Amino acid sequence: MRRDMKNINLEKRVFEIMPAALVWTTIVLSLVLSFLSPLAVVYFIIVYDLYWLFRVAYYLPFVVISWYRYRRDIKIDWQTKAEAISGYDEIIHVVMLPTVKEDIMVIRDSLNSILSSSYPKDKILIVLGGEEKAKQEFLVKSEILKKEYADKFKGFIVTLHPMGLPGELPGKGSNMNWMGHRLLEYINQQNIDIDKVIVSAFDVDTIAHPQYLACIAYKYLTVEDPTRSSYQPVVLYNNNLWESPAAVRVAMFGTTFWLITELARPEGMMTFSSHSMSLRMLVDVDFWQKDMVSEDSRIFLQGLMHYHGDYRVTPIHLPVSMDTVMSGNYGKALIALYKQIRRWAYGVENFPFMAMAFRRDKQMPLGIKIKFLWKQMEGMYTWATVPLLVFLLGRLPFWFAPDAFRYYAVFQNTPFTLEWLMRFAMVGVFASAILSAVLLPARPKHINKFMSVVVLVLQWILLPVTFVLFGAVPAIDAQTRLMLGKYMGFNVSPKRGDSNDE
16 A cells, blocks of 8 residues: 555656656757757747747637627527526526635625626525634624625525645635535535536636526536536636736736637636536535645546546636736736736646546546647646747847857848747737727726726737746746645735735
């Protein structure tokens, strides 16, 4: 038994090292060979930039498809469509709101958005989950909220996640696990069929589209094997976008751009941020894992593993909106943004989890294993390397190459070639800028008109800096921590009204 455990730990460490090792090998070789063999680096950069150009060109049609579906679906009366489906009357929605220190107004806004939902409130259960480490503050807020909202929903469950439970990493995943088990107790007491319950795991600042719950119910009643699917909406960061620093806005728009492309090609997609799933799946996998950071994507993978690959994401082309990071001033907001992106990048912890589980699962089709492993590895690798290679490392051979190489035709022509490749690749940036403009919420009255120009146009000048400092660097940071065994904990992104910076 001890030897088996030692082998498992060794296998896990090997897979934890692989992503960062690949990234650091690329960076180090690009630096060293820029001096020793600049021609080789030039050829690599050309091939790499071509790959990136083809990747951008490949994604653009999916952006158009998702945008069309988004514009179509926000006009549909999903409530009427859902009511016409057999079984609608039996569907119960559960909205889970884990919280630790968020201001009461943030929780109120989220609850009010659910009250504004077209879905009948007597079929909606709220689960508000606090942490024992903020017990006194949470109990005061939860008591106020319960008095305000308990009689407006089918049920209003308040849970308090204890500190120091064995095998837990403090954070959202362990809190959600506790909330899930308390929810199941309530469901069993009420004799509700768990196959008729849809759970929406929301960040506490989530403002859902009024038709979101109705759309989920419709999809759940019409797709094949609805309990074998998660349901992923369009994630926007619009709640306080106008008040956010430019770098924060660009980073958040980039996240939305990525997710919209994923919704048009859901094969190999995993869930992100606020989304929905069946209670049946959650019970089958014993709810969220309690010892990891990336609970939003991991819960999908738990379903994928449990059902031996027979699990998927159903795209929902309706928006849920959340806060961008807020920390009171520009510098603190940028630090908070970096930590948030690093936490998202720590989703690389899913790679060893998948690799080890896939090796042992003889029932899962090989094609599914390859698809998910490749998408995970390729996504993490390009996240960490593209900004550096495109904007920085790719220029080193031309700065440091010996004079003997500078007369080569390839050295004289490559800068112009790369410049044109980058111009073509900038089509993706323009698409992201256009998309951000049409998804932007109405300008608040206290924001002057000049800010419209900044938000719509000038902020994109910061793209190269944002791409590196809030793209590659936190991704490398997260992967390196995993490689070195310096495992990350869960940091909470500051919201509106938060007094803390962490």
